[in-house]
Amino acid sequence: MKREPPKSPCQTEIELDRLSSLPGHIIDQILSQLSIRDAVRTSVLSTKWRYKWATLPNLVFDNHCISLTSQDQAVIKSKLVSIIDHVLLLHTGPVYKFRLSHRDLVGVTDIDRWILHLSRSPIREFVLEIWKGQRYKLHSCLFSCQNLTHLELFNCLVRPPPTFHGFKNLKSLDLQHITIGQDVFEHLITSCPLLERLTLMNFDGFSHLNINATSLLFFDIGGVFDDVSFKNTFQLALVSIGLYAKDKIGKRPGYTSNLIKFFAHLPHIRRLEIQSYFLKYLAVGDVPLKLPSPCVDLGYLSLRINFDDCEENKAALCLLRSSPNLQELEILVSLLDPSNIV
Structure with a gap:
């Protein structure tokens, strides 16, 4: 039997590094289907993959981004903050989507710092869900994000700064378990000229739903209110x-x-x-x-x-x-x- 000649180190390296030969857009597609935790883990696959995760434009931090057996909220909170800080610190390129929704997210004061960081990026989708504790007062820097097309808030206190004149590109607004004043709500709706979808659930701070939105196509509301009226x-x-x-x-x-x-x-x-x-x-x-x-x-x-x-x-x-x-x-x-x- 004829023996095959031994493979050279170069041949072996080529075969073992097939992942590195994948086109960039294929790698991006693979990473986009993974949780942020698994995406970061791909950095060990090859030199080409090492910092590829750091260019992901969509960042999602939810219950899947942490794997802990501990039920201690302090431990979970510390780990979550560490992960988000690590990702944002090493991230390169623009962030288009940021979603933070963790069941054990309680009393995280670092959210202000993260929003400040994101306000320097062309963020288009921002989702913040605070499932426990008192309502989080939204940092004023978020209202400077004029590239936003989708904004979703859960258990937040909404008080824009006096300089806020609306989100000019916002198409979808989802507000649930929020506190917002009557004048602030009306100004928010009227100053979003492209708003197409509005969801409003379980709110307080106002009781008259005056909806003035020329582009609105979809409206979903559930809550306690005195009156509702539509205009334009x-x-x-x-x-x-x-x-x-x-x-x-x-x-x-x-x-x-x-x-x-x-x-x-x-x-x-x-x-x-x-x-x-x-x-x-x-x-x-x-x-x-x-x-x-x-x-x-x-x-x-x-x-x-x-x-x-x-x-x-x-x-x-x-x-x-x-x-x-x-x-x-x-x-x-x-x-x-x-x-x-x-």
Whole structure:
């Protein structure tokens, strides 16, 4: 049997270093599918991979970025802070996306420092979810990030500096469990001219939802509020709205129906979900048989209704009569009042 000649050291090195021969865009694609922890680990694969992770434009720090058996929050917090500091220190190139969402993130004062660092980069997506503890007061530097297209905040206190004049490129805004003043909220919405998606859940600091947004297409809200009104929202097509407090609804007999006011600036609504007690809110005032202008584009309607409430029934019938092209209807029945059951 003829023996093959032994491979030279160069041949062996070439075969062992196949990962280094991968095109750069393939390496980037591989790294983009990994958690930040695993991406950093690839630095041991070869010299070409050693600092490749440091150019990742999307940084996600969540429950997958730490592997610890300890349940001690102090240990978890210390490790998380160390990882984020390490990544930001060694990172080269722009950061386009930053997401910080860890279940054990409590009392981390370093967030201010990280936001200051990110404000010097052309950040486009910023997500901050504080799951525990008191609400984090958002650092003012974030409001200077004019490249933002998506902003998502959870358990934050929002107080922009006086010099803030809006996010000129923001298209998506998601605010949940936040505190924000009435004037601040209204200014934030009106000063984002490209805003297309607005999500607002469980908020405090204001009670009147005055939505003035010319580019808005999608609006999802759930919380406790006194009133809602739309202005310049003629493109708004998808609305999901829930009022979580029955006692916030005041009776106004003899007044124009909330139904008419609500739909006045929604001529092209295509999908509507009415949840919790919001149908009762719409039933306040003089409910007409039909809306002055029919909802000709409305194809999907979901209603939560209390059939024991005559005013809610009137409001629902008015809406159905005003939706000539409705294709799909979902009716969710609220629990009946036990005193009305014979």
